[in-house]
Amino acid sequence: MQFAIVDIETTGGFPQQHGITEIAIVLHNGTEVEGKYETLVNPQQPIPAFIANMTGITDTMTAAAPSFEEVAPYIYNLLHDRVFVAHNVNFDFSFVKYHLQQAGFQLNTPKLCTIRLSRKVFPGYRKYGLGHLCRELGIAIENRHRAGGDAMATSQVLDLVLQNNGLRLIKEMLKKENHSQLLPANLSEDQVVNLPKEPGVYYFHDVKGKVIYVGKAKNLKKRVLSHFSGLDTSKKRQEFLRTIHSVTCTVCPTEFIASLFESVEIKRLWPIQNKSQKRFEQLWGIYLFEDSRGYLRLAIDKKRKHLEPLASYGLLVDAHRALWKLVKQFALDPSLCFLDQNSPAVLPDVTEYNQQVKDSIAWLHSQKETFLIRDKQSCVLVEEGVFYGMGTITEDISITELNTLKSHLTHYPENEVIRSMIRNYTERYPAKVVRMG
Known part of the structure; x- marks a missing residue:
């Protein structure tokens, strides 16, 4: 089995934004080191001071070095028919593959991580970073944080893995169906x-x-x-x-x-890496109140914590659409619903008008269905138009007695995304909807 043990130094942590300042490749035939290639590389961008202090590689040193594009053909020839080995291989591989790609070469070689190998062959160490691991294994690193020194130390780690019956494990890790090489270094x-x-x-x-x-x-x-x-x-x-x-x-x-x-x-x-669904949801409601003249009035306002609206909506335009529907369907006065700023010449009779408002409210409540979504043994409950919760129920549990059913479900808060998903699901799968009452 032919290996290429690789180590690079860079100007930062991300291939698309940063360059390689040094690369070393140790060629290993599974028994011994066959050769070594090492060169500084001009990253064609400034090297940050903290990286220069850590590696000892400065802008002056790389100014006369070849660009990666110049050495790319030679690097590709060394790597393309060997197993790409590195300590935390995804970092080195992502940089080398990206910059080779920019130079016109497609690197599609298997890769092997000596961190993952070491965890399996030498279990029980507190840390498996190259410095910590080499101290545990008694490997002396020359020129730490330089590509050549770290690559040679990694090749010695590989030697010890092979000497401890690691070849079988390596072959197993290189199988196509084995996903371990894809995983982040810190994930078991x-x-x-x-x-x-x-x-x-x-x-x-x-x-x-x-x-x-x-x-x-x-x-x-x-x-x-x-x-x-x-x-x-x-x-x-x-x-x-x-x-x-x-x-x-x-x-x-x-x-x-x-x-x-x-x-x-x-x-x-509220996980830091999730982007969707992480926004404040301003809900709007249709509220009922009685004014000083005795008129029952409907109004749209932001949903308040301690006030329960007759109906709530995720968008202001939806609330306006719903209220206008009530106005037209029950002959309500738009000005008494704050939809028209012009006061009517003659106000309607209070008693008659209030009855119209009550009729509209009764109709609004009638639209708030209580239903279940059943699929296999799962159950989602929507009570009077509001998502209540969900869970798993067996066939012996009655779904006609609401309180009994609710005792077997977990209650969860509703949000606009959930409302939308339930609405779309019931339209798509009407046969899975069980209406109650």
Whole structure:
């Protein structure tokens, strides 16, 4: 088995924005080192001071060095028919592949991470960064934080892996069906392997266990793995992958339940990496009050915490549309509903008008259906037009007695996304809707 052990130094953490300042490639035939290539590279951008201090590579040193485009043909020839090996391989591979691509070369070689290898072959160490691991294994690193020194140290780690019956493990990790090479360095392979292939909601956690992303899936294992496939080298994605330290999940009976629960959890946890559904929802309501002249009046206002509207809407235009419908259907006065600023020449009779308003309210309430969405053993309850909650119910549980049914469901807060999903689902699958009362 032919290996190319690679280490690079860069101007930053993201291939699309940063350049390579140095690259070293150690060629290994599975038994011994066959050769070594090392060169400084002109990144064609300034090297930040803190990186220059850490690596010792300065702008002056790289000014006369070749650009990556100049050395790309030679680098590609060294790498393209070997296993690409690095400590935290996704970092080095993403940079090298991206910059080779910019130079016109497509690198599609298998890759191998010595961090993941070491965790399996040498379990029990507190940390597996190159410096910590080499101290544990008794490997002396010359020129730490320089490509040549780190690449040679990584090749010695690979030697020790091979000497400890690691070849079988390497072959296993290189199988196409093995996904471990796709995973972020900090995420345990076992956590992903043991994920169920069922619908549900998954959570990515940071190093402190805090949830940083919530997603839903039809197949949890497949969806989680899809986050790590491909080679998106953007800063946003690379930063996201770097912060993932663990994954947990909640299995749901159906994909629809998973979609609803995802929305509930995003609103509850407010994860830093989720972008959709993270906005303040200004709800609008139609309210009833009696004025000083005794008229019952309908008005649109922002939904208040301690005031219950007759009906609520996610958009102001929807509230206006609904109120105008009541005005036309029940011959209400637009000015008494604050829809027309011009006062009428003659006000309607108070008693007759108030009865019209009461009739409109009764009709409005009649439109608030109570129904269930049943799919397999899952149940979603909408009570008088408002999402109540969901859960799993068996056939022996009565669905005609509302209070009994509610005792077997979990109550969740409603939001505009959930309302929209339920509306779309009931229109698409009317046969799964069970109306009550």
